[in-house]
Amino acid sequence: MPQNIYDDDSFFSGYSTLARSVQGLEGAGEWPSIRAMLPDMAGRRVVDLGCGFGWFCRWAREAGATSVLGLDLSEKMLARAAADTSDPAISYARADLDHLALGAGGFDLAYSSLALHYLETLDRVMASVHAALAPGGHFVFSVEHPIYTAPSQPRFVTAEDGRTIWPLDSYLREGRRVTNWFAPGVVKFHRTVGSYVTALLAAGFTLAALEEWGPSDADLAAHPVWAVERERPPFLLVAARRG
Amino acid sequence: MPQNIYDDDSFFSGYSTLARSVQGLEGAGEWPSIRAMLPDMAGRRVVDLGCGFGWFCRWAREAGATSVLGLDLSEKMLARAAADTSDPAISYARADLDHLALGAGGFDLAYSSLALHYLETLDRVMASVHAALAPGGHFVFSVEHPIYTAPSQPRFVTAEDGRTIWPLDSYLREGRRVTNWFAPGVVKFHRTVGSYVTALLAAGFTLAALEEWGPSDADLAAHPVWAVERERPPFLLVAARRG
Numbered sequence: 001m002p003q004n005i006y007d008d009d010s011f012f013s014g015y016s017t018l019a020r021s022v023q024g025l026e027g028a029g030e031w032p033s034i035r036a037m038l039p040d041m042a043g044r045r046v047v048d049l050g051c052g053f054g055w056f057c058r059w060a061r062e063a064g065a066t067s068v069l070g071l072d073l074s075e076k077m078l079a080r081a082a083a084d085t086s087d088p089a090i091s092y093a094r095a096d097l098d099h100l101a102l103g104a105g106g107f108d109l110a111y112s113s114l115a116l117h118y119l120e121t122l123d124r125v126m127a128s129v130h131a132a133l134a135p136g137g138h139f140v141f142s143v144e145h146p147i148y149t150a151p152s153q154p155r156f157v158t159a160e161d162g163r164t165i166w167p168l169d170s171y172l173r174e175g176r177r178v179t180n181w182f183a184p185g186v187v188k189f190h191r192t193v194g195s196y197v198t199a200l201l202a203a204g205f206t207l208a209a210l211e212e213w214g215p216s217d218a219d220l221a222a223h224p225v226w227a228v229e230r231e232r233p234p235f236l237l238v239a240a241r242r243g
Numbered sequence: 244m245p246q247n248i249y250d251d252d253s254f255f256s257g258y259s260t261l262a263r264s265v266q267g268l269e270g271a272g273e274w275p276s277i278r279a280m281l282p283d284m285a286g287r288r289v290v291d292l293g294c295g296f297g298w299f300c301r302w303a304r305e306a307g308a309t310s311v312l313g314l315d316l317s318e319k320m321l322a323r324a325a326a327d328t329s330d331p332a333i334s335y336a337r338a339d340l341d342h343l344a345l346g347a348g349g350f351d352l353a354y355s356s357l358a359l360h361y362l363e364t365l366d367r368v369m370a371s372v373h374a375a376l377a378p379g380g381h382f383v384f385s386v387e388h389p390i391y392t393a394p395s396q397p398r399f400v401t402a403e404d405g406r407t408i409w410p411l412d413s414y415l416r417e418g419r420r421v422t423n424w425f426a427p428g429v430v431k432f433h434r435t436v437g438s439y440v441t442a443l444l445a446a447g448f449t450l451a452a453l454e455e456w457g458p459s460d461a462d463l464a465a466h467p468v469w470a471v472e473r474e475r476p477p478f479l480l481v482a483a484r485r486g
Binding site: 229233 | 390394395396402404406407408409410411412413414415416435436437440441444449450451452453454455457472473474475476
């Protein structure tokens with residue numbers, strides 16, 4: 001089972017201050033790119049793996065989804081998510097993504113935002129999602145980009161000539177990484193872009209899109225401080241189809 | 244048209260000393276991984292985009308290919324390739340990969356080793372290869388990995404704590420890069436992993452495999468000096484199918 005860091009008091013307090021926690025999807029820079037990968041929501045049965053505060057679940061319903069199931073390991077996040085809706089077509093449940101037991105073919109879209117890099121292995125979740133999707137179903141997910149998760153010292157530094165560089169190392173050494181992010185000892189798992197793609201293909205998915213997200217010119221006009229994200233991509237966005 | 248650096252005397256002399264130039268495919272660390280992506284060669288009509296000295300063309304014939312067409316921009320490399328075979332089923336021709344004019348559906352496998360990063364745009368070559376392949380045909384290629392091509396100063400440095408790091412910057416700034424490699428002013432074009440995948444999918448290909456190559460444990464036992472390649476992948480290997 002992955003570490004349940006989101007229920008740590010310090011982590012939860014810190015995470016709750018992020019723009020994506022306060023403003024929801026519109027506070028997440030990568031949301032327009034993810035939204036462009038999604039199918040029309042009308043009539044879809046949706047499952048959100050790592051739903052957090054439920055922003056996507058509520059958006060999916062407003063966009064026409066028939067039903068939405070939000071799953072998360074964090075009791076605190078699920079409590080807030082449940083308190084923020086009275087829609088009977090949105091359900092929340094506590095779940096360990098390493099051990100999903102979803103009904104076969106019961107969903108048209110599986111969505112996951114910035115959750116899968118907390119899992120030590122991908123094979124189980126990929127197989128579970130594939131089985132849970134109806135034929136033609138969509139799987140759209142984001143993760144911290146492998147360039148972001150790889151380094152032993154994952155922070156920008158200034159080179160001797162003044163350039164801002166991302167000191168990449170250990171990219172091809174997959175496995176556990178421990179960082180301090182709102183709380184000490186946050187555990188995540190580094191794997192390569194190739195490993196994400198290979199796990200998808202091995203589970204039987206067809207790759208539909210792969211984007212290494214960075215800020216657009218319009219993003220930079222609104223958020224000049226995001227410029228450094230062009231040095232290395234913070235997020236990997238992937239869309240796949242069940243054949 | 245891409246720069247014809249391989250016909251520069253200094254470049255050609257230097258390049259000719261590489262293990263992959265002297266020993267052929269067995270001198271290229273990534274060859275076993277690429278070979279694993281290839282279909283059975285028996286009966287295949289093969290085109291090699293950027294064939295260099297023709298090592299792959301000769302291997303493909305020995306492995307059962309019916310015919311092999313090797314294309315390259317370098318007259319010096321083509322001359323040596325032509326001198327190294329008398330097989331009537333192997334042909335070589337000078338070609339600019341930006342302006343291919345291959346017969347429609349005339350090939351079962353298109354192969355390209357470390358050539359496409361010299362092209363400013365991918366759309367034309369992807370469309371040309373797709374049209375040149377028969378339905379079900381394979382496209383297998385390698386390029387310098389985008390992490391390798393991105394930086395403004397693409398060489399390992401030693402961090403203050405003694406770690407060897409790859410000083411990544413400009414990953415999301417695609418375009419021209421100029422390096423000194425056997426000759427000054429070698430021009431190549433950086434693009435992201437996402438852009439390679441997007442160009443393939445846009446041309447109508449289905450992605451079959453994507454590997455970010457690094458040395459295996461067996462490779463390191465034989466070549467301890469390759470260990471640094473695990474800090475960042477030198478090559479991106481891709482296999483795709485025409486539907």
